[in-house]
Amino acid sequence: MSFKLETHIETKKGKANENKSANKKKENFFNRDIQLFGNRYGNKKKERFYMDLRTLLQAGVDLKSALEIIIEEQEKEVDKEMYTQLYEGIIKGKSLSQGLKDLGKFSEYEYFSIEIGEESNRLNEVLAELMHYYADQAALKKQITSVLSYPLFVFAITIGLVYFMMTSVVPMFADVFKQFGSELPSLTLKVIYLSENFPFFFLIFAVSVTAIVLFVRSQKEQDWFRRSTSGFFLKIPMIKNLITVIYLARFTQALHLLLAAKTPLVKSLELTQKMVKFYPLQIAIEQIKEDIRKGKTMHEGMAGFSIFPKRMLSLIKVGEQVNQLENMLGKLAQQYNEELKYQTTIIGKIMEPLILLIIGTIVGVILVAMYMPMFNLSNIMAQ
Numbered sequence: 001m002s003f004k005l006e007t008h009i010e011t012k013k014g015k016a017n018e019n020k021s022a023n024k025k026k027e028n029f030f031n032r033d034i035q036l037f038g039n040r041y042g043n044k045k046k047e048r049f050y051m052d053l054r055t056l057l058q059a060g061v062d063l064k065s066a067l068e069i070i071i072e073e074q075e076k077e078v079d080k081e082m083y084t085q086l087y088e089g090i091i092k093g094k095s096l097s098q099g100l101k102d103l104g105k106f107s108e109y110e111y112f113s114i115e116i117g118e119e120s121n122r123l124n125e126v127l128a129e130l131m132h133y134y135a136d137q138a139a140l141k142k143q144i145t146s147v148l149s150y151p152l153f154v155f156a157i158t159i160g161l162v163y164f165m166m167t168s169v170v171p172m173f174a175d176v177f178k179q180f181g182s183e184l185p186s187l188t189l190k191v192i193y194l195s196e197n198f199p200f201f202f203l204i205f206a207v208s209v210t211a212i213v214l215f216v217r218s219q220k221e222q223d224w225f226r227r228s229t230s231g232f233f234l235k236i237p238m239i240k241n242l243i244t245v246i247y248l249a250r251f252t253q254a255l256h257l258l259l260a261a262k263t264p265l266v267k268s269l270e271l272t273q274k275m276v277k278f279y280p281l282q283i284a285i286e287q288i289k290e291d292i293r294k295g296k297t298m299h300e301g302m303a304g305f306s307i308f309p310k311r312m313l314s315l316i317k318v319g320e321q322v323n324q325l326e327n328m329l330g331k332l333a334q335q336y337n338e339e340l341k342y343q344t345t346i347i348g349k350i351m352e353p354l355i356l357l358i359i360g361t362i363v364g365v366i367l368v369a370m371y372m373p374m375f376n377l378s379n380i381m382a383q
Contacts, residue, residue, distance in 0.1 A: 052070055052073075053066055057124055058124055085103060107275065108274060109271045112263070112271060113261045116263050122261065122262070136249075167199075170191060173370040180373065184373050238350075245343060248336050253333040258272065259325060260326050266292055270289065281307060297317070315331075
Protein backbone atom coordinates (compact mmCIF):
# COMPACT_ATOMS: atom_id res chain seq x y z
CA MET A 1 0.00 0.00 0.00
CA SER A 2 1.40 3.37 -1.06
CA PHE A 3 -0.17 6.68 -1.92
CA LYS A 4 0.45 10.20 -3.17
CA LEU A 5 -0.84 12.57 -0.53
CA GLU A 6 -1.08 15.57 -2.83
CA THR A 7 -3.19 13.70 -5.37
CA HIS A 8 -5.67 12.58 -2.72
CA ILE A 9 -6.04 16.01 -1.18
CA GLU A 10 -6.52 17.77 -4.54
CA THR A 11 -9.06 15.31 -5.91
CA LYS A 12 -10.92 14.63 -2.66
CA LYS A 13 -13.73 17.14 -3.25
CA GLY A 14 -14.19 16.15 -6.88
CA LYS A 15 -14.66 12.52 -5.93
CA ALA A 16 -17.13 13.09 -3.08
CA ASN A 17 -20.32 12.28 -5.01
CA GLU A 18 -18.72 9.33 -6.73
CA ASN A 19 -17.60 7.91 -3.38
CA LYS A 20 -21.10 8.26 -1.91
CA SER A 21 -22.72 6.24 -4.68
CA ALA A 22 -19.95 3.65 -4.55
CA ASN A 23 -20.32 3.35 -0.79
CA LYS A 24 -24.07 2.63 -1.15
CA LYS A 25 -23.32 -0.21 -3.54
CA LYS A 26 -20.76 -1.62 -1.17
CA GLU A 27 -22.73 -1.09 2.02
CA ASN A 28 -24.02 -4.65 2.26
CA PHE A 29 -20.59 -6.07 1.58
CA PHE A 30 -18.93 -3.94 4.24
CA ASN A 31 -21.53 -4.92 6.81
CA ARG A 32 -20.44 -8.55 6.64
CA ASP A 33 -18.71 -9.89 9.73
CA ILE A 34 -14.99 -9.26 9.42
CA GLN A 35 -14.24 -12.29 11.60
CA LEU A 36 -15.18 -14.52 8.69
CA PHE A 37 -11.70 -13.80 7.32
CA GLY A 38 -9.86 -14.80 10.50
CA ASN A 39 -7.95 -12.80 13.07
CA ARG A 40 -4.54 -12.74 11.46
CA TYR A 41 -3.28 -9.38 10.30
CA GLY A 42 0.36 -9.53 9.30
CA ASN A 43 3.26 -7.49 10.61
CA LYS A 44 3.94 -6.02 7.17
CA LYS A 45 0.39 -4.71 6.86
CA LYS A 46 0.55 -3.22 10.33
CA GLU A 47 3.82 -1.51 9.48
CA ARG A 48 2.27 0.05 6.37
CA PHE A 49 -0.87 1.10 8.21
CA TYR A 50 1.06 2.89 10.96
CA MET A 51 3.44 4.43 8.43
CA ASP A 52 0.66 5.77 6.18
CA LEU A 53 -1.46 7.00 9.09
CA ARG A 54 1.50 8.81 10.62
CA THR A 55 2.45 10.39 7.27
CA LEU A 56 -1.09 11.68 6.73
CA LEU A 57 -1.49 13.03 10.25
CA GLN A 58 1.89 14.77 10.06
CA ALA A 59 0.79 16.39 6.79
CA GLY A 60 -2.14 17.99 8.61
CA VAL A 61 -4.87 15.60 7.46
CA ASP A 62 -7.47 14.89 10.15
CA LEU A 63 -7.99 11.31 11.35
CA LYS A 64 -11.28 10.72 9.52
CA SER A 65 -9.90 11.94 6.20
CA ALA A 66 -6.72 9.95 6.72
CA LEU A 67 -8.74 6.76 7.17
CA GLU A 68 -10.79 7.56 4.05
CA ILE A 69 -7.57 7.83 2.05
CA ILE A 70 -6.23 4.58 3.50
CA ILE A 71 -9.52 2.82 2.66
CA GLU A 72 -9.36 4.03 -0.95
CA GLU A 73 -5.85 2.69 -1.38
CA GLN A 74 -6.62 -0.87 -0.23
CA GLU A 75 -6.47 -3.49 -2.98
CA LYS A 76 -8.04 -6.33 -1.01
CA GLU A 77 -11.71 -6.16 -0.09
CA VAL A 78 -11.11 -7.71 3.33
CA ASP A 79 -8.72 -4.89 4.21
CA LYS A 80 -11.16 -2.27 2.93
CA GLU A 81 -13.87 -3.81 5.06
CA MET A 82 -11.69 -3.74 8.18
CA TYR A 83 -10.66 -0.11 7.76
CA THR A 84 -14.24 0.86 6.93
CA GLN A 85 -15.32 -0.69 10.23
CA LEU A 86 -12.61 1.35 11.96
CA TYR A 87 -13.69 4.51 10.12
CA GLU A 88 -17.35 4.02 11.08
CA GLY A 89 -16.32 3.64 14.73
CA ILE A 90 -14.40 6.92 14.57
CA ILE A 91 -17.44 8.63 13.01
CA LYS A 92 -19.55 7.46 15.96
CA GLY A 93 -17.16 9.14 18.39
CA LYS A 94 -14.76 6.34 19.29
CA SER A 95 -11.07 7.05 19.78
CA LEU A 96 -8.53 5.44 17.46
CA SER A 97 -7.35 3.15 20.24
CA GLN A 98 -10.88 1.97 21.01
CA GLY A 99 -11.61 1.45 17.32
CA LEU A 100 -8.53 -0.73 16.91
CA LYS A 101 -9.44 -2.68 20.03
CA ASP A 102 -12.93 -3.41 18.69
CA LEU A 103 -11.53 -4.81 15.43
CA GLY A 104 -9.96 -7.74 17.29
CA LYS A 105 -6.93 -7.79 14.98
CA PHE A 106 -4.69 -5.52 17.05
CA SER A 107 -3.04 -6.45 20.32
CA GLU A 108 -3.54 -4.86 23.73
CA TYR A 109 0.05 -3.74 23.38
CA GLU A 110 -0.85 -1.64 20.33
CA TYR A 111 -4.10 0.00 21.31
CA PHE A 112 -2.86 0.75 24.82
CA SER A 113 0.22 2.47 23.34
CA ILE A 114 -2.00 4.48 21.00
CA GLU A 115 -4.32 5.39 23.88
CA ILE A 116 -1.32 6.77 25.80
CA GLY A 117 -0.28 8.67 22.67
CA GLU A 118 -3.74 10.20 22.30
CA GLU A 119 -3.89 11.24 25.95
CA SER A 120 -0.38 12.74 25.93
CA ASN A 121 -0.71 14.39 22.50
CA ARG A 122 2.17 12.24 21.23
CA LEU A 123 0.23 10.07 18.78
CA ASN A 124 2.62 10.67 15.87
CA GLU A 125 5.57 9.51 17.98
CA VAL A 126 3.72 6.36 19.07
CA LEU A 127 2.74 5.59 15.47
CA ALA A 128 6.39 5.98 14.45
CA GLU A 129 7.48 3.58 17.19
CA LEU A 130 4.82 1.04 16.19
CA MET A 131 5.88 1.36 12.55
CA HIS A 132 9.51 0.61 13.44
CA TYR A 133 8.47 -2.19 15.78
CA TYR A 134 6.47 -4.05 13.13
CA ALA A 135 9.13 -3.38 10.50
CA ASP A 136 11.59 -5.16 12.79
CA GLN A 137 9.09 -7.96 13.43
CA ALA A 138 8.52 -8.43 9.69
CA ALA A 139 12.28 -8.54 9.11
CA LEU A 140 12.66 -11.03 11.95
CA LYS A 141 9.99 -13.30 10.48
CA LYS A 142 11.65 -13.08 7.06
CA GLN A 143 15.02 -14.06 8.55
CA ILE A 144 13.59 -17.06 10.39
CA THR A 145 11.59 -18.13 7.33
CA SER A 146 14.68 -17.93 5.14
CA VAL A 147 16.57 -20.19 7.56
CA LEU A 148 13.77 -22.76 7.85
CA SER A 149 12.42 -22.77 4.29
CA TYR A 150 15.46 -24.44 2.70
CA PRO A 151 15.67 -27.33 5.20
CA LEU A 152 11.91 -27.92 4.99
CA PHE A 153 12.00 -27.88 1.20
CA VAL A 154 14.93 -30.30 1.08
CA PHE A 155 13.23 -32.51 3.70
CA ALA A 156 10.14 -32.74 1.48
CA ILE A 157 12.28 -33.55 -1.55
CA THR A 158 14.12 -36.22 0.45
CA ILE A 159 10.86 -37.90 1.47
CA GLY A 160 9.72 -37.93 -2.16
CA LEU A 161 13.05 -39.31 -3.36
CA VAL A 162 13.14 -42.07 -0.75
CA TYR A 163 9.52 -42.98 -1.53
CA PHE A 164 10.34 -43.27 -5.23
CA MET A 165 13.43 -45.39 -4.66
CA MET A 166 11.73 -47.70 -2.17
CA THR A 167 8.61 -48.26 -4.29
CA SER A 168 10.17 -48.31 -7.78
CA VAL A 169 13.95 -48.71 -7.86
CA VAL A 170 14.51 -51.22 -5.05
CA PRO A 171 11.70 -53.63 -6.19
CA MET A 172 13.23 -53.65 -9.67
CA PHE A 173 16.62 -54.68 -8.25
CA ALA A 174 14.92 -57.24 -5.96
CA ASP A 175 13.36 -58.98 -8.97
CA VAL A 176 16.77 -59.22 -10.61
CA PHE A 177 18.35 -60.61 -7.42
CA LYS A 178 15.70 -63.36 -7.24
CA GLN A 179 16.84 -64.59 -10.65
CA PHE A 180 20.43 -64.90 -9.36
CA GLY A 181 19.40 -67.26 -6.58
CA SER A 182 22.50 -66.33 -4.62
CA GLU A 183 22.70 -65.23 -1.00
CA LEU A 184 22.33 -61.48 -0.59
CA PRO A 185 24.35 -59.23 1.77
CA SER A 186 22.75 -58.28 5.08
CA LEU A 187 22.43 -54.59 4.12
CA THR A 188 20.68 -55.49 0.87
CA LEU A 189 18.23 -57.78 2.66
CA LYS A 190 17.37 -55.02 5.14
CA VAL A 191 16.75 -52.47 2.37
CA ILE A 192 14.58 -54.93 0.44
CA TYR A 193 12.61 -55.65 3.62
CA LEU A 194 12.01 -51.93 4.11
CA SER A 195 10.97 -51.65 0.48
CA GLU A 196 8.48 -54.53 0.69
CA ASN A 197 6.89 -53.04 3.81
CA PHE A 198 7.44 -49.38 2.88
CA PRO A 199 3.72 -48.47 2.45
CA PHE A 200 3.09 -49.70 5.99
CA PHE A 201 6.09 -47.84 7.43
CA PHE A 202 5.22 -44.71 5.48
CA LEU A 203 1.66 -44.84 6.82
CA ILE A 204 3.00 -45.11 10.38
CA PHE A 205 5.30 -42.15 9.69
CA ALA A 206 2.45 -40.03 8.25
CA VAL A 207 0.09 -40.91 11.12
CA SER A 208 2.81 -40.18 13.69
CA VAL A 209 3.59 -36.76 12.19
CA THR A 210 -0.11 -35.89 12.04
CA ALA A 211 -0.63 -37.01 15.64
CA ILE A 212 2.36 -34.96 16.82
CA VAL A 213 1.10 -31.86 14.99
CA LEU A 214 -2.40 -32.21 16.42
CA PHE A 215 -1.00 -32.85 19.90
CA VAL A 216 1.24 -29.78 19.74
CA ARG A 217 -1.61 -27.58 18.51
CA SER A 218 -3.90 -28.78 21.28
CA GLN A 219 -1.34 -28.42 24.06
CA LYS A 220 0.78 -25.45 22.96
CA GLU A 221 -0.98 -23.04 25.35
CA GLN A 222 -0.66 -25.34 28.36
CA ASP A 223 1.96 -24.32 30.93
CA TRP A 224 3.40 -27.84 31.30
CA PHE A 225 3.93 -28.13 27.54
CA ARG A 226 5.45 -24.67 27.18
CA ARG A 227 7.75 -25.31 30.13
CA SER A 228 8.87 -28.69 28.78
CA THR A 229 9.44 -27.59 25.17
CA SER A 230 11.26 -24.38 26.12
CA GLY A 231 13.48 -26.33 28.53
CA PHE A 232 14.25 -28.87 25.80
CA PHE A 233 15.18 -26.30 23.16
CA LEU A 234 17.30 -24.33 25.63
CA LYS A 235 19.47 -27.42 26.12
CA ILE A 236 20.50 -27.45 22.44
CA PRO A 237 23.45 -25.01 22.13
CA MET A 238 22.81 -23.50 18.69
CA ILE A 239 19.03 -23.46 19.08
CA LYS A 240 19.38 -21.97 22.57
CA ASN A 241 21.38 -19.00 21.29
CA LEU A 242 18.96 -18.33 18.44
CA ILE A 243 15.81 -18.54 20.59
CA THR A 244 17.34 -16.38 23.32
CA VAL A 245 18.29 -13.64 20.86
CA ILE A 246 14.87 -13.73 19.17
CA TYR A 247 12.93 -13.25 22.37
CA LEU A 248 15.32 -10.77 23.94
CA ALA A 249 14.96 -8.68 20.78
CA ARG A 250 11.17 -8.81 21.12
CA PHE A 251 11.36 -8.05 24.83
CA THR A 252 13.55 -4.97 24.42
CA GLN A 253 11.63 -3.70 21.38
CA ALA A 254 8.24 -3.99 23.06
CA LEU A 255 9.41 -2.46 26.33
CA HIS A 256 11.17 0.38 24.50
CA LEU A 257 8.02 1.28 22.58
CA LEU A 258 5.83 1.32 25.67
CA LEU A 259 8.27 3.35 27.75
CA ALA A 260 8.70 5.77 24.85
CA ALA A 261 4.92 6.26 24.97
CA LYS A 262 5.32 7.17 28.68
CA THR A 263 3.64 4.00 29.89
CA PRO A 264 4.43 3.17 33.54
CA LEU A 265 7.16 0.55 33.90
CA VAL A 266 5.03 -2.12 35.61
CA LYS A 267 2.24 -1.68 33.06
CA SER A 268 4.81 -1.85 30.26
CA LEU A 269 6.15 -5.11 31.64
CA GLU A 270 2.62 -6.47 31.94
CA LEU A 271 1.85 -5.73 28.28
CA THR A 272 5.24 -7.00 27.14
CA GLN A 273 4.59 -10.24 29.04
CA LYS A 274 1.49 -10.77 26.89
CA MET A 275 3.39 -10.03 23.68
CA VAL A 276 6.42 -12.27 24.33
CA LYS A 277 5.14 -15.85 24.03
CA PHE A 278 8.15 -17.54 25.60
CA TYR A 279 7.57 -19.34 28.89
CA PRO A 280 10.91 -18.67 30.69
CA LEU A 281 10.75 -14.98 29.78
CA GLN A 282 7.12 -14.63 30.85
CA ILE A 283 7.91 -16.22 34.22
CA ALA A 284 10.87 -13.88 34.62
CA ILE A 285 8.76 -10.81 33.79
CA GLU A 286 6.14 -11.87 36.34
CA GLN A 287 8.76 -11.97 39.09
CA ILE A 288 10.38 -8.72 37.91
CA LYS A 289 7.02 -6.94 38.25
CA GLU A 290 6.67 -8.18 41.81
CA ASP A 291 10.22 -7.08 42.65
CA ILE A 292 9.58 -3.59 41.25
CA ARG A 293 6.41 -3.28 43.32
CA LYS A 294 8.53 -4.13 46.39
CA GLY A 295 10.92 -1.29 45.62
CA LYS A 296 13.66 -3.01 43.62
CA THR A 297 15.00 -1.69 40.35
CA MET A 298 14.37 -3.49 37.08
CA HIS A 299 17.94 -4.73 36.68
CA GLU A 300 17.89 -6.13 40.22
CA GLY A 301 14.79 -8.14 39.39
CA MET A 302 16.32 -9.36 36.12
CA ALA A 303 19.54 -10.47 37.83
CA GLY A 304 17.85 -13.56 39.26
CA PHE A 305 17.23 -15.11 35.82
CA SER A 306 19.94 -16.63 33.64
CA ILE A 307 18.06 -15.81 30.43
CA PHE A 308 19.24 -12.20 30.72
CA PRO A 309 22.93 -11.78 29.78
CA LYS A 310 25.22 -9.90 32.17
CA ARG A 311 25.96 -7.27 29.55
CA MET A 312 22.25 -6.56 29.17
CA LEU A 313 21.88 -6.20 32.94
CA SER A 314 24.80 -3.76 33.07
CA LEU A 315 23.39 -1.55 30.32
CA ILE A 316 19.89 -1.53 31.87
CA LYS A 317 21.43 -0.64 35.23
CA VAL A 318 23.17 2.34 33.62
CA GLY A 319 19.95 3.32 31.83
CA GLU A 320 18.05 3.35 35.12
CA GLN A 321 20.74 5.35 36.90
CA VAL A 322 20.81 8.12 34.26
CA ASN A 323 17.03 7.98 33.65
CA GLN A 324 17.51 6.81 30.04
CA LEU A 325 16.01 3.33 30.29
CA GLU A 326 13.86 3.60 27.16
CA ASN A 327 16.83 4.75 25.03
CA MET A 328 19.01 1.97 26.40
CA LEU A 329 16.33 -0.62 25.59
CA GLY A 330 16.09 0.78 22.05
CA LYS A 331 19.84 0.37 21.56
CA LEU A 332 19.70 -3.15 22.98
CA ALA A 333 16.85 -4.04 20.60
CA GLN A 334 18.92 -2.78 17.67
CA GLN A 335 21.93 -4.80 18.80
CA TYR A 336 19.89 -7.99 19.24
CA ASN A 337 18.40 -7.57 15.77
CA GLU A 338 21.89 -7.29 14.32
CA GLU A 339 22.97 -10.35 16.32
CA LEU A 340 19.95 -12.23 15.02
CA LYS A 341 20.89 -11.47 11.40
CA TYR A 342 24.39 -12.80 12.05
CA GLN A 343 23.19 -15.97 13.77
CA THR A 344 20.59 -16.82 11.12
CA THR A 345 23.24 -16.36 8.42
CA ILE A 346 25.65 -18.68 10.23
CA ILE A 347 22.95 -21.31 10.86
CA GLY A 348 21.92 -21.19 7.20
CA LYS A 349 25.52 -21.75 6.06
CA ILE A 350 25.93 -24.67 8.46
CA MET A 351 22.61 -26.34 7.64
CA GLU A 352 23.01 -26.39 3.86
CA PRO A 353 26.02 -28.75 3.70
CA LEU A 354 24.67 -30.73 6.66
CA ILE A 355 21.39 -31.39 4.88
CA LEU A 356 23.17 -32.33 1.67
CA LEU A 357 25.32 -34.76 3.67
CA ILE A 358 22.22 -36.38 5.19
CA ILE A 359 20.53 -36.73 1.81
CA GLY A 360 23.69 -38.12 0.25
CA THR A 361 24.02 -40.65 3.06
CA ILE A 362 20.45 -41.91 2.71
CA VAL A 363 20.61 -42.23 -1.08
CA GLY A 364 24.13 -43.64 -0.90
CA VAL A 365 23.15 -46.40 1.53
CA ILE A 366 20.27 -47.47 -0.72
CA LEU A 367 22.46 -47.50 -3.84
CA VAL A 368 25.31 -49.36 -2.14
CA ALA A 369 22.84 -51.96 -0.83
CA MET A 370 21.53 -52.49 -4.38
CA TYR A 371 24.94 -52.69 -6.06
CA MET A 372 26.69 -54.90 -3.50
CA PRO A 373 25.13 -58.11 -4.94
CA MET A 374 26.25 -56.99 -8.40
CA PHE A 375 29.84 -56.72 -7.22
CA ASN A 376 29.66 -60.14 -5.55
CA LEU A 377 28.24 -61.66 -8.72
CA SER A 378 31.04 -60.16 -10.76
CA ASN A 379 33.62 -61.63 -8.42
CA ILE A 380 32.00 -65.09 -8.63
CA MET A 381 31.91 -64.98 -12.44
CA ALA A 382 35.55 -63.84 -12.54
CA GLN A 383 36.58 -66.86 -10.51
